[in-house]
Amino acid sequence: MRYLMIVKATPLSEAGEFPPDAERMFAEMAEFNNELIAAGVLLDGAGLKPSSAGKRVRFEGRGNTVVTDGPFAETKELIAGYWIIQCKDMDEALSWARRIPFDDGEVELRPFHEPEDFEGYVSDEVMDQEKSWREEQVAKAPKGTA
Template sequence: MKYLVMVQGTQADYEAQSGKANATSPAWGEKDLQEMFAFMGALNNDLAESGELVDGQGLAEPAQTRLVDVDKEGRPVITDGPYGETKEVLAGYWVLECESLDRVTEIANRIQQCPIPAGAPNYPVVIRPIMGGPEVAS
């Protein structure tokens, strides 16, 4: 079964990671970033070796986002991000092929162990089965 495993963040989190402290997070230092990248690299290597990694990527900050919608006449309405009405956004993801929901939950728990600076927000890891495969047992 394939699963989409997602981590979340906010524009403020991206700013903190670039060294700018804010009301929700302290500034990340170079050591903090190196620890995070080393952790994620090791995780991705392990998932690739086990054959469970289909794809995984970190995403650019919300400020680089573009929203495409249509107005009442069907004309495109294009808005550049970030969006004031949006709190958390997708910060990164993995597409994993795992034997069970229990296994992908183990991986999500490992993702939660990623080092972050004291006081930085920690978001839940979201697991979504990808449709098109066998049914998910309840």
């Protein structure tokens, strides 16, 4: 099962700044990412630029969109980065989340819907295509050793 580990934004990340100990933080993060890769659980991960570099697209009926430029209010509701990991269950995903080398901050852990969740709602053809896409994603995911 795939899980999204969402790194919550902070006032510092929203200002587009790195902490004073950024060199240590990046070294520890690289070590953690290498552990995820070596274990074969990392599918993707990245840090995000502040919301001032982003846009929001709001839908008001089919085909009618409103685009809002960042920055966006409520830092606590924004994300600063993420990992997508593949684990056997929530307990395994939680064990990885607990190992993130943060001194402070918050990470939200959420499972993805998997194709099986949609059985009975979509055709077998759509289900097979979705499973094929997922298998391709896993096959293309970074692999390596720590």
